[in-house]
Amino acid sequence: MDSQLKKGMLEVCVLKVLTKGESYGYKIISDLSPNIEISESTLYPILKRLQSSGCLTVEAKEHNGRLRKYYRITNLGFERIDEFLKDWEQIDKIYKFIAEVNYESI
């Protein structure tokens, strides 16, 4: 799959996980992994970008005597998910168009 397209979708996947409540790096990967393959090195830049675009906030909290970073979705993050779902209707139309052309050419 085109890597930019995949990353764009993974961003929304991460936001979706966060709609169930704040979470941390390892848990986000674990929550996604049954359905979506995401590596640690892929998640890091995604979190960073979502933070800089204001889709999530980060807070370090104590856990077992150490600090762990917790990520929380913002209103902008929720909007981002809605946008993606709206875009998807467009993508679906494009997909159908492309698929149809292929069938006719066979």
Next chain:
Amino acid sequence: MNQYEYLKELRSYLSPLGRIEEDRVIEYYAELIVDKIESGIPEKEVLTQLGTPRQLADKILSETQEYEEPQNIKEPKELSVGRIVGFSILIPFVITALAILYSVAVSFVAASVGMQLGGVLTIIGSFFVMFVSFGAGICQFGVAIFVSALGLFAAYGSWKFILLCIKITQKIFKAYAKTYTKGA
């Protein structure tokens, strides 16, 4: 290799990211490793899953490169140690070069002062000569004026030359300051 050694080695490959980002990345992986170990995966297996520090660093650097705006990525500073050593070896030569430059400047100043002083004294002297031989006096007067004018030119030239010397010195000091503070 334990997690601390792993992270230390990983950090050593991340200098292209810059210090702040380097810290963030290490924080992220340190947290991840501990969380995995806490969840019951043995430390050794956690580190094996991540790949060697070099492999992980390559992944991190390439992800950063394709994911972020290019201006956020700093140029690698791999040559910094070589730069420090090279610059240090050059110190005696730099000092010698500066000494030559400044001695030239001093001789310029001395020449200009000499010419003007000599010129003025010769002008005064020429009036006395005029009493003896008017022609010789006028001739001496003319030469003296010429010499003092030359002295003025030399003064202007040496002033410009001194400014240039100061500029060069400043640049050299700045280059050294930059090398020793950033490279270290």
